[in-house]
Every structure is written in C-alpha cells, then in structure tokens.
Amino acid sequence: MVAEPSTAEWRGSACILCECNCGIEIRVGADGRAFEKIRGDRRHPASRGYTCNKALRLDAYQNGRAGRITAPLRRRPDGTFEEIGWDTAIAEVAARLREVERAHGGKTIFYYGGGGQGNHLGGAYAPATMRAFGARYRSSALAQEKTGEFWVNARMLGRPNRADVERCEVAVFVGKNPYQSHGFPRARAVLKEIAKDPARSMVVIDPVRTETADLADFHLQVRPGTDVYLLTAMAAVLVQEKLLAADWLAEHADGLDAVTAVLADVPVGEYCAISDVPEDLVRAAVRRIAAASSVAVLEDLGVQMNRDSTLVSYAEKLLWLLTGNLGNPGGQYVFSGLAAIGRDRGHPAGEGPRSPVAKAPIISGLVPCNVIAEEILTDHPDRYRAMLVESANPAHSLAGSARMREALRALDVLVVIDVAMTETARLADYVLPAATQFEKHEATFFNFDFPRNVFHLRHPVVAPPDGVLAEPEIHARLVEAAGALGEDDYAPLREALARGRGEFAARFVETLQARPGLMRLASVLLYRTLGPTLPGGAAAAAALWPLAHQCAQENPEGVRRAGYGEGEAAGEALFDAIVASPHGVVITDDPQDETWRRLGGRRVRLDVPELLAEIAALDGRPRPPEPAGAWPFVLSAGERRAFTANTIIRDPAWRRRDPAGALRMSTADAARLDVAAGDRVRLTTAQGETVVAVEPTDRMRPGHLSLPNGYGLTSAEGSVAGAAPNELTRPEDRDAFAGTPWHKYVPARVEPVA
Structure with a gap:
C-alpha cells in the first residue's frame, strides 16, 4: 500500500513530463493536496536544481480537471458505468481474462502500456499478470518511436547507446528540438553553454527553425521526409573528402570497405538538392564534425516518426562512427542501468519474432503500434481478443484513432488501469483506478546518464484518495485471483526473510531454480514478501531488489566507485540507498573506457547488409513526392x-x-x-x-x-x-x-x- 508522505515543507519528487525526470521539490498547501510551489531540487544528482517551465505547473496534473477516477468502474449494458468494489472488480476481470484464455489461448490477451513518462514501476509488475493469464504479446509507446533505432543499435553495436552532449565539442541534433523535448539533463542550460562557447558548435537537422536551431552554428533546414538523403550525403562527404577516422576504424570497426564503396558513389550535390539544403552548408557542417575532438549525436521523433526512419537511424550512426566518436569523452557511450530498455537481439530483417496476424517484426519485445488494430479487426484465429491497457491511451495516441476505437470496441474484454477517464477508458469494460505519480512510490527506467548514472525512486508527496490502488497492488491481486500465486508460495520466503535478507536471497534463488515458471511472477513474489518490510511503505520498490543486484554484478567497478562496496553486499547497499533517498542516487560511476568493457570486445559492424543495400539503392528509387x-x-x-x-x-x-x-x-x-x-x-x-x-x-x-x-x-x-x-x-x-x-x-x- 502507499505510505503517507512526509510532513516536510518541501517534498522531493521529479517531473513526469519527459524522459529526463528532473528532480523537483514541491511545497504542499495546508489542505494537503494543492501544489503551492514547485522548484528544482538542488540535491538531485543529475538535474542539480534545473527544471524547465513545464514542471512548475504540475499541479494541473495532480489537481486539475482531469476526470479523476476514485473507484473501480464496470460498463453497464447501456454503455454507462457503475462503481463497484475492488473485490468484485478483481474477481470479474480475472474471470473474463481466464475465459478468453481458456477459449482461445493466452496469446490472444494483449498488454499495452506499462509506462507513461516516469510511471514505470507498474510496468515491472505487468509481466506477472501476463504470465498468470498466459499472455505473450505486448507493446508500448516505445514501439511508436524508438524500435527502429533499437534494432539498428543491436545490428551495429549489440547494445543501445546515448550521446554525451554536456561534454561534446560538436552537438548534432537530428529531428530533435531539445530546448522543448529535452532528452539529456539540464538541456536548456547545456544548449546555451554550447552556443556561447566559441570552441564548440551545434548542428541542427530539422525542417523547422526551432529554438534549438536559433542557437546552432549550422541549421540544415531539410525538406520534410528527405532526411535519409541529407544524412547519406553527409556520410558520403566524409568518404569522398577523406575525412574518416582511419586509425580508429581500423582498431574498432568491421565492414568499412563495403560502406565506403557505397558512399563513394553517392551524388552529394543531387542529394542535397533533394533535401533542399545548400551543398556548401552541408559540406561545411560535415567538415566541422570531422575536425572535432568529440561529436555527440541525438536523433528523435522528427525522424523516428517519419519516412525511412530506420534507414535514417543507420545513416545517422554512420556519421559518428566514421568519425570515431564512440567511447571518447563527449562522444557516444554505452550506459549502465537497472532495466534493459532499448536492447534487442538484432535479428536480420525478415527473421526473429513476428506478430500473429500482420506478421510484423517484434523489436525489443514490442509489437508495432501501427498493426494493433489490424491484429484485432480480423477473423484470424489468433487475433487479439482481450486487452489490458495500463497508463496509456491508445485510442488517442496511435495512428488512425477512428480505426483504433473500432478495434477496442471489437474486443471481448478491455480493461484499463489509469488515473483519469481517458479516451481509451471510456471504451473499456472495466476501469481500475490508480494512484497518481505523486501519491505513491514511483520511478523511471530511463537512466542513461554517463559517467555517473542516476536512479530516482520517488516518494509520495500527497496521500492518495480513498478507493484507488497503486499498480503493483492491482497486478498482485490479479495474479492471485488467477490462482498463479498464493500464501503457500509466500510463506517459505517470509520465513527465510525473518532470518535475514541473506537467507531470503538464498531461498528466493532456490525457489526460482526449482520452479522456473515463477520467474515472470517474481515481482509479485517480492512485493508480497520483501515489500512489506521496506521502510516508508515502499513495497512497490521490491521489484528493484533483483535489478540492483544485477546492476552490481554487471557493473562491479562502477557500483564500487559509486560507494556501495563489492560482491553481494554491493547489491544490497545499492538497493537500500535507492529506497532511502527521496532525491535520487548515483548507481554507477564509470571511467571513460567503460563503453568498451560493456561491448565485451565486440567490434562495431558498419555494413548492415539490408540497410546498406537500401542506401546503395537510394539513387535509383523514386524520389519522395x-x-x-x-x-x-x-x-x-x-x-x-x-x-x-x-x-x-x-x-x-x-x-x-x-x-x-x-x-x-x-x-x-x-x-x-x-x-x-x-x-x-x-x-x-x-x-x-x-x-x-x-x-x-x-x-x-x-x-x-x-x-x-x-x-x-x-x-x-x-x-x-x-x-x-x-x-x-x-x-x-x-x-x-x-x-x-x-x-x-x-x-x-x-x-x-x-
């Protein structure tokens, strides 16, 4: 359950409006609800007191006119809703999902969501509910944006990476306006620092003269939909003007000859004309990139939700790899973290897992959002027949809202877990009300900082209203109602925990080894056993315990340098620090060469065959209309x-x-x-x-x-x-x-x- 917040005048938390989740402090009014004032949290180790204008109005989220739900709702036959009790809601939802599973198989139950910005702990418990009802397929907003880049990263490096914008000599933003969308700590302050420093430069590729473009030395105002031509031309300039980091490439990369053979034949002037950017400006920007000691490149939704998005991501990565900007200060880096967001196996195109109806590629475990309606509105025997939506609004956020609404109405059962009566909730058979992000312990797994990576378990700022539950509790009750877990499973672990966390860890591992089927139920096992013993009512944080140990095992030196010791004790110390701090903690403190250790000796692969073939064919295909x-x-x-x-x-x-x-x-x-x-x-x-x-x-x-x-x-x-x-x-x-x-x-x- 959610603990009462502290009575301190200023209460630590974080913004929930973008992936950076900057630390903030909130002063709550005498009524115990209103956010009277919000300021940046100087004790937060990543944002260090920084916040933008948007966070200052978060009272509109907590206390705005949002259609807040404070009791479970069930749809009546006439389409209206009635309030029901939690026991009834959980029992009926479990029965409806079990009915679908028995009639058509768990693979026809689809899960969507598990995140919203900064609302990720519920997503850590969702796999348990999926396992309890046999569900296999899932998706989230990441499949609207990032999966193409995830796949390219997997094919080229085997791991996701990020850009060290704060320390770079040249920053390159592709389809990104960090002045508004952020994407790295203290974004506006860092942008202004780069713009003011004559030794540093900024390149912006965007059809709009954004606030970031106003600060840039080079604004390549590309014609919409032609980014692949512009980026290919930029990579070709590197080859044709002999600006490659030849020694670095020889040491770290494979496939250079195949790539240079293609790029040597690119008609740079023609591609610049197609993208409607002056060729001399393009060449000047590329020469500045090639001359820099470090280049940090970030792409975002402007290209990730655009034509040729995966191919653009490949060309963008060639730009910084051909200039040797991986593992260097101010270049690209491979980060640590508590969750494997962005990782994919990198199957060649046409291979790997596929969705059951549209046969769409599943990247990082996510079905493409644009095929979800297609997966429902069909007579295929494996079509999705039930859907559990958590902290998401696909009726509004996915392409073709009218068709998505049609698909949601066609389901046998739709269950929504959310704070407010969203467009998706209005179509649901059951709506289960959740606590807001400031009424519970919550966190984000978007932890990408380097060299000091940060994780922030946010503590409750205000008490939740009667009648709502945090998502981990909802998932635990659904799992138990499905009969997947019960007291017989919890009791041995509780007995071991009474003798100390070391005994508990040993029993927990033994239990999973003896019963591998419990692996995906582990979050609820921990929530019901370890969770109640955590201070401040932080039971939801129990799912972080194995992640903290995994982080310590995968990054032993970084965790040690962050101050948590070594071995098994380091995982425990890291977990305890995460739970205790309302301001966030440094989880790893890395040396510069840690990127190469994380790559495990793997060399960069430049020549991804299916993508390089598309680059080679650009000149012969029809131009964008x-x-x-x-x-x-x-x-x-x-x-x-x-x-x-x-x-x-x-x-x-x-x-x-x-x-x-x-x-x-x-x-x-x-x-x-x-x-x-x-x-x-x-x-x-x-x-x-x-x-x-x-x-x-x-x-x-x-x-x-x-x-x-x-x-x-x-x-x-x-x-x-x-x-x-x-x-x-x-x-x-x-x-x-x-x-x-x-x-x-x-x-x-x-x-x-x-």
Missing part, C-alpha cells in the same frame, strides 16, 4: 511546444499560451491562402479533417505544417480543446523495417473557413 495536387502540404502531427508535453496533463487550463493548439504554417503559405493569425482553416488528410486556428510564422518552410501534441483530449466536462493529431494519421503509413508511424509526414491540404 513533392507536395502537390490534392495534397499540397506535409503535416507534422504532434509537435512539442512550450506548453505541450505528453497527454497525462489533461486539464487544458495548464497551458498559458496557445490554448487551442494552432496550426503553424509559413508566412508565405498564409499570404497565399489569404489567412492571418487566428483565422480558422479546414485541415484535411486522407484519414480525416479538422477545423483549427492558424499561426503564421517564419519558422516554418513553405509547404510544411505542424500541429502540437497533447491536444484533442476530452475534459471531465466533455469539452475538447484543440485537434487530436491521430484523427489525421493512417496506420498503414509506417516504416518498412520497424513499423513505426509516419506522424511527421502526413500529406494534407488547407482551406480557409469563412
């Missing part, structure tokens, strides 16, 4: 702006600017259409249409439009503010390798509304 005819514009559906983040803040009042989510277009396009700021236009795509206000700006290229993310949500009162981007996107528009969506490349037209 110019916006024309019925679709004279390209729409980016879901731009990050000053008052947008993700959709967990459902109260539109949190936005101080742009309350309706204006459609941004170039001033030239606005003049041609004879529309001015605030005028309403009809925006149409092949999927749907909406009416939205216009914001002309000189930051946009002619022919390019953008809508912000986070709009189109139904408020508690039933009103909708702004346009929902995925009413305009199509699920069939997806990457050929990873199945990720083309949210940032949607052909569109615009017509003034009288």
Whole structure:
C-alpha cells in the first residue's frame, strides 16, 4: 500500500513530463493536496536544481480537471458505468481474462502500456499478470518511436547507446528540438553553454527553425521526409573528402570497405538538392564534425516518426562512427542501468519474432503500434481478443484513432488501469483506478546518464484518495485471483526473510531454480514478501531488489566507485540507498573506457547488409513526392511546444499560451491562402479533417505544417480543446523495417473557413 508522505515543507519528487525526470521539490498547501510551489531540487544528482517551465505547473496534473477516477468502474449494458468494489472488480476481470484464455489461448490477451513518462514501476509488475493469464504479446509507446533505432543499435553495436552532449565539442541534433523535448539533463542550460562557447558548435537537422536551431552554428533546414538523403550525403562527404577516422576504424570497426564503396558513389550535390539544403552548408557542417575532438549525436521523433526512419537511424550512426566518436569523452557511450530498455537481439530483417496476424517484426519485445488494430479487426484465429491497457491511451495516441476505437470496441474484454477517464477508458469494460505519480512510490527506467548514472525512486508527496490502488497492488491481486500465486508460495520466503535478507536471497534463488515458471511472477513474489518490510511503505520498490543486484554484478567497478562496496553486499547497499533517498542516487560511476568493457570486445559492424543495400539503392528509387495536387502540404502531427508535453496533463487550463493548439504554417503559405493569425482553416488528410486556428510564422518552410501534441483530449466536462493529431494519421503509413508511424509526414491540404 502507499505510505503517507512526509510532513516536510518541501517534498522531493521529479517531473513526469519527459524522459529526463528532473528532480523537483514541491511545497504542499495546508489542505494537503494543492501544489503551492514547485522548484528544482538542488540535491538531485543529475538535474542539480534545473527544471524547465513545464514542471512548475504540475499541479494541473495532480489537481486539475482531469476526470479523476476514485473507484473501480464496470460498463453497464447501456454503455454507462457503475462503481463497484475492488473485490468484485478483481474477481470479474480475472474471470473474463481466464475465459478468453481458456477459449482461445493466452496469446490472444494483449498488454499495452506499462509506462507513461516516469510511471514505470507498474510496468515491472505487468509481466506477472501476463504470465498468470498466459499472455505473450505486448507493446508500448516505445514501439511508436524508438524500435527502429533499437534494432539498428543491436545490428551495429549489440547494445543501445546515448550521446554525451554536456561534454561534446560538436552537438548534432537530428529531428530533435531539445530546448522543448529535452532528452539529456539540464538541456536548456547545456544548449546555451554550447552556443556561447566559441570552441564548440551545434548542428541542427530539422525542417523547422526551432529554438534549438536559433542557437546552432549550422541549421540544415531539410525538406520534410528527405532526411535519409541529407544524412547519406553527409556520410558520403566524409568518404569522398577523406575525412574518416582511419586509425580508429581500423582498431574498432568491421565492414568499412563495403560502406565506403557505397558512399563513394553517392551524388552529394543531387542529394542535397533533394533535401533542399545548400551543398556548401552541408559540406561545411560535415567538415566541422570531422575536425572535432568529440561529436555527440541525438536523433528523435522528427525522424523516428517519419519516412525511412530506420534507414535514417543507420545513416545517422554512420556519421559518428566514421568519425570515431564512440567511447571518447563527449562522444557516444554505452550506459549502465537497472532495466534493459532499448536492447534487442538484432535479428536480420525478415527473421526473429513476428506478430500473429500482420506478421510484423517484434523489436525489443514490442509489437508495432501501427498493426494493433489490424491484429484485432480480423477473423484470424489468433487475433487479439482481450486487452489490458495500463497508463496509456491508445485510442488517442496511435495512428488512425477512428480505426483504433473500432478495434477496442471489437474486443471481448478491455480493461484499463489509469488515473483519469481517458479516451481509451471510456471504451473499456472495466476501469481500475490508480494512484497518481505523486501519491505513491514511483520511478523511471530511463537512466542513461554517463559517467555517473542516476536512479530516482520517488516518494509520495500527497496521500492518495480513498478507493484507488497503486499498480503493483492491482497486478498482485490479479495474479492471485488467477490462482498463479498464493500464501503457500509466500510463506517459505517470509520465513527465510525473518532470518535475514541473506537467507531470503538464498531461498528466493532456490525457489526460482526449482520452479522456473515463477520467474515472470517474481515481482509479485517480492512485493508480497520483501515489500512489506521496506521502510516508508515502499513495497512497490521490491521489484528493484533483483535489478540492483544485477546492476552490481554487471557493473562491479562502477557500483564500487559509486560507494556501495563489492560482491553481494554491493547489491544490497545499492538497493537500500535507492529506497532511502527521496532525491535520487548515483548507481554507477564509470571511467571513460567503460563503453568498451560493456561491448565485451565486440567490434562495431558498419555494413548492415539490408540497410546498406537500401542506401546503395537510394539513387535509383523514386524520389519522395513533392507536395502537390490534392495534397499540397506535409503535416507534422504532434509537435512539442512550450506548453505541450505528453497527454497525462489533461486539464487544458495548464497551458498559458496557445490554448487551442494552432496550426503553424509559413508566412508565405498564409499570404497565399489569404489567412492571418487566428483565422480558422479546414485541415484535411486522407484519414480525416479538422477545423483549427492558424499561426503564421517564419519558422516554418513553405509547404510544411505542424500541429502540437497533447491536444484533442476530452475534459471531465466533455469539452475538447484543440485537434487530436491521430484523427489525421493512417496506420498503414509506417516504416518498412520497424513499423513505426509516419506522424511527421502526413500529406494534407488547407482551406480557409469563412
């Protein structure tokens, strides 16, 4: 259960609006609920007091008009909902899922979610529920964004990696605006530091003149959808101008001859013309990259939700590998962590696991989001028939919302675990109310920092209302209702724990060795045995105990340097430190060459055959279509702006600017259409249409439009503010390798509304 928060005036926590999860402190009002003031937490070892403007309005998440649910809900035959008790809800949900399992097999039960930004502990318990009901397939928002990059990393390095932006000489951002989307600690401060330092440079590849582009030395304002041509041209310049890190490549990489043979024939000038970036600017940027002692490159949704996204990720990595920027200070690095986010086996294209109906590639264990509706709306015997959605809103966030709603309605049973009555919850058969992120112990597994990596177990800031449960408790009850675990399983472990945690560890390992089927139920075993003994009501943190030991085993020197000792004692000390600190702790402190140890002697593979073949064929394939005819514009559906983040803040009042989510277009396009700021236009795509206000700006290229993310949500009162981007996107528009969506490349037209 969730513990009462401390009575300290300022209570440590973290922002939940992006992957950085900057440390914050919150002063709670006399009513015990309102967030009177929020500030950066100077004791947080990663953010060190930094926070952006968005975190300062998190009261709109905790106490906003969001349609908060405080009792389990069951859908009546007439479509309305009725409140029921937890015992009834758990028993009925378990019975409905078991019915599907018996009739059609557990493989037809699909799990979606397990995360939201900063809400990952529930996801650590979800595998137990999946195991209890025989479920095999799952997905999450990561399959909308990152799986292409995960697969490329696996093929080239065998491990995920990140960019050391804070220490680099040259920072390169590909389809990323870290001034708004962050992606590394203290993002805005670091960007300003780079911009002010004459010895450092910044390269931005983006069709929009973003806030980050304003600070850059080189803004390559690429034509939407042509990033692969631009990045291929940049890699080709390295080869053709003999700018390669030849000695480094000889020591660390294989496949160089195959790659250079392809890149030597690339028509650089032609590809620059296709991407509509001046060739002399491209060559100058590449020469600056090649001359730097260190280059840090980050790609993001601008290319990961775009045409050729997986191929773009490959070309982007060639850029920093051909210049020797792996394992060097300020380059790319392989990080430690408590969870294996981003890891994949790197099966060659066409091999590896596949989804049951669409036969789509499953990368990092995730089914591509764009095929989920296709996996349901079919008469295939293995179609998904039941769905458990946790801390996610696929009815709003996935491409082709109308078809996704149709698919959700077609399920035999839909169960939603969430805080508020989301668009997905409105379609559910059962809605199970969860505690908010500030009412329970919670954490994120987005721990990518280097050389000092940080993990933050957040403590409750306010008490939860009666009637809600934290996700670990919900999963434990579902597992027990399924008959997968019970007191007979817990009792021997509790007896061992009474004799000390060493005895407990030995019994726990013996139990899993004797009964391997319990492995995926381990989180609930720990929650019910170790959990109640943890201080401050931190039972949910029990799932972190084996992860802390694993981190100590995989990174013994880094854990030792972080101050936790050696051997088995190091894992225990690390776990205890994580549970005790409300401000986050350093889990590993690494030397620079740790990247190479983590790669285990593996050499970088430059020539990924299926990707290199696509690069070689670029010159012969049809060019990306110019916006024309019925679709004279390209729409980016879901731009990050000053008052947008993700959709967990459902109260539109949190936005101080742009309350309706204006459609941004170039001033030239606005003049041609004879529309001015605030005028309403009809925006149409092949999927749907909406009416939205216009914001002309000189930051946009002619022919390019953008809508912000986070709009189109139904408020508690039933009103909708702004346009929902995925009413305009199509699920069939997806990457050929990873199945990720083309949210940032949607052909569109615009017509003034009288």
